Amino acid sequence: MSTETTDFKIEFSDRLKALPPYLFVEIDKAKRAAIAEGRDIINLGVGDPDQRTHQPIIDALKTASEDVNNHHYPFDAGVPQLRIEIAQWFKKRFGVELDPPTEIYPLIGSKEGIAHLPLGIINPGDKVVLTEPAYPAYQAAVTFADGKIQYLPLKAGNGWLPRIEDIEALKNVKAIFVCYPNNPTAAIANKKFYEQLVAVCKAKGIIIVSDLAYSEVYYDGIKPPSILEVKGAKDIAIEFHSFSKTYYMTGWRLGWACGNPTLVAALAKVKSNCDSGVFNAIQLAGIAALNMDTQDIDDMRLEYQNRRDALINGLRSIGWKIDPPQAAFYVWAKIPSKFSDSMSCAKAFLDQADIVVTPGNGFGKSGEGYVRMSLTLPIERIHQAVERLKKIL
Numbered sequence: 001m002s003t004e005t006t007d008f009k010i011e012f013s014d015r016l017k018a019l020p021p022y023l024f025v026e027i028d029k030a031k032r033a034a035i036a037e038g039r040d041i042i043n044l045g046v047g048d049p050d051q052r053t054h055q056p057i058i059d060a061l062k063t064a065s066e067d068v069n070n071h072h073y074p075f076d077a078g079v080p081q082l083r084i085e086i087a088q089w090f091k092k093r094f095g096v097e098l099d100p101p102t103e104i105y106p107l108i109g110s111k112e113g114i115a116h117l118p119l120g121i122i123n124p125g126d127k128v129v130l131t132e133p134a135y136p137a138y139q140a141a142v143t144f145a146d147g148k149i150q151y152l153p154l155k156a157g158n159g160w161l162p163r164i165e166d167i168e169a170l171k172n173v174k175a176i177f178v179c180y181p182n183n184p185t186a187a188i189a190n191k192k193f194y195e196q197l198v199a200v201c202k203a204k205g206i207i208i209v210s211d212l213a214y215s216e217v218y219y220d221g222i223k224p225p226s227i228l229e230v231k232g233a234k235d236i237a238i239e240f241h242s243f244s245k246t247y248y249m250t251g252w253r254l255g256w257a258c259g260n261p262t263l264v265a266a267l268a269k270v271k272s273n274c275d276s277g278v279f280n281a282i283q284l285a286g287i288a289a290l291n292m293d294t295q296d297i298d299d300m301r302l303e304y305q306n307r308r309d310a311l312i313n314g315l316r317s318i319g320w321k322i323d324p325p326q327a328a329f330y331v332w333a334k335i336p337s338k339f340s341d342s343m344s345c346a347k348a349f350l351d352q353a354d355i356v357v358t359p360g361n362g363f364g365k366s367g368e369g370y371v372r373m374s375l376t377l378p379i380e381r382i383h384q385a386v387e388r389l390k391k392i393l
């Protein structure tokens with residue numbers, strides 16, 4: 001064996017190095033230390049439902065996993081019946097017709113599709129507009145495809161929606177990402193906003209990527225629309241859907257992309273070179289999910305709505321006034337005035353009240369001055385969190 005030393009050094013790619021620093025490092029470290037000390041941490045930081053997946057879905061997986069026909073590589077486009085059932089669900093929920101073979105594609109969770117799509121449509125240096133604050137996966141996806149990100153800051157005053165004038169003023173943009181109901185702001189978009197967005201993007205030749213992961217997590221009966229409800233949207237838009245939040249299936253990894261057939265085909269071609277699809281048994285479990293008793297989904301909404309009201313009313317009673325979200329399971333709150341920024345607020349909550357919240361600036365510059373609190377904890381824990389905050393606010 002050679003004992004020769006060399007200066008050969010393994011390094012991450014420039015692409016990986018170009019990712020912005022992970023802003024939650026500090027708070028994550030402090031949280032782990034607190035848990036290691038045995039402190040009873042109330043974690044309002046997680047974006048993952050606390051409930052167990054519904055039994056009919058688990059049963060469908062059990063049965064499907066016993067069938068040897070499901071033990072082989074799934075076909076790229078998946079079990080045809082899943083796409084047919086998605087089309088039926090879509091028609092019923094949004095009134096939109098989708099062609100199962102060309103306008104729907106199953107994904108290993110919607111994040112996987114979001115990560116792969118830019119590789120199929122973005123050339124190096126192409127400009128992609130991301131609104132911020134935003135779900136961090138978009139910037140990584142665009143960076144990996146060597147796209148150039150232009151950030152469009154969102155403001156509370158405009159309901160955390162991009163201004164159509166600002167999009168009108170953009171030059172040489174290939175694509176824009178939007179997400180409503182939004183993570184982290186919980187903002188919602190109405191159909192009128194989507195009509196304006198589609199009109200301006202069509203005029204300017206901008207592809208629209210819509211992330212509708214929270215389509216079924218809404219309150220007060222206000223159903224979030226799909227951008228595909230807009231006439232002509234299918235000419236320029238692709239939309240990402242997920243089983244994760246609707247059916248408590250985050251760990252199962254199942255979602256789909258739908259919309260413009262060329263965009264769907266681009267994503268499919270990237271995927272066929274990266275993965276070999278979703279385990280058939282999980283696709284069959286997805287069919288069971290789509291056909292579940294809708295009462296279970298109503299119960300989910302009611303549970304989050306009760307938690308939301310407990311948190312909002314509780315915090316209001318101790319002097320912290322926050323607008324209740326109309327969708328998603330996040331409360332996006334302006335920090336109390338005694339704190340100078342998102343991070344110092346989050347640190348104080350952890351140090352003094354054993355509560356974890358997510359600092360808003362971790363989602364983008366415009367999130368500074370806000371924190372995000374998740375409703376993915378039992379209501380008793382939410383009451384406890386309010387009690388603890390009463391002592392420090």
Ligand SMILES: *Cc1c(COP(=O)(O)O)cnc(C)c1O
Nearest residue numbers: 109110111135183213242244255
């Ligand atoms: C949770 C979430 C997703 C869903 O991710 P999956 O990969 O389908 O689990 C997508 N977008 C946003 C904004 C989310 O919060």
